[in-house]
Amino acid sequence: MKRIVWLGVGVAIGVIAYQKITEARSMASPGGVNRAIGQLADSISHFADQVREGMGEREAELRRGLGLDS
Structure with missing residues (x-):
């Protein structure tokens, strides 16, 4: 049971990190800065x-x- 909880926590952290990286990447582009x-x-x-x-x-x-x- 604990493993499933920690797996869920790890997946959630991974998804949030991926979203933040994607957002930072779009803001780093010239169009993102202008926006x-x-x-x-x-x-x-x-x-x-x-x-x-x-x-x-x-x-x-x-x-x-x-x-x-x-």
């Missing part, structure tokens, strides 16, 4: 858009609170 940089740029752009939107909402709240909206 990763593109995803990072998209994430940064999305974050900046959210910050700008939040700033606009907060500015509108402050203007209403101070009575500057005429």
Whole structure:
């Protein structure tokens, strides 16, 4: 029974290692690096858009609170 459990653990570790190696290999290729940089740029752009939107909402709240909206 113990051997079957350890065999299962070994197979699971092997599958995970194979997936990680395949992922690292695809990221090491020139297209993988470009894709990763593109995803990072998209994430940064999305974050900046959210910050700008939040700033606009907060500015509108402050203007209403101070009575500057005429």
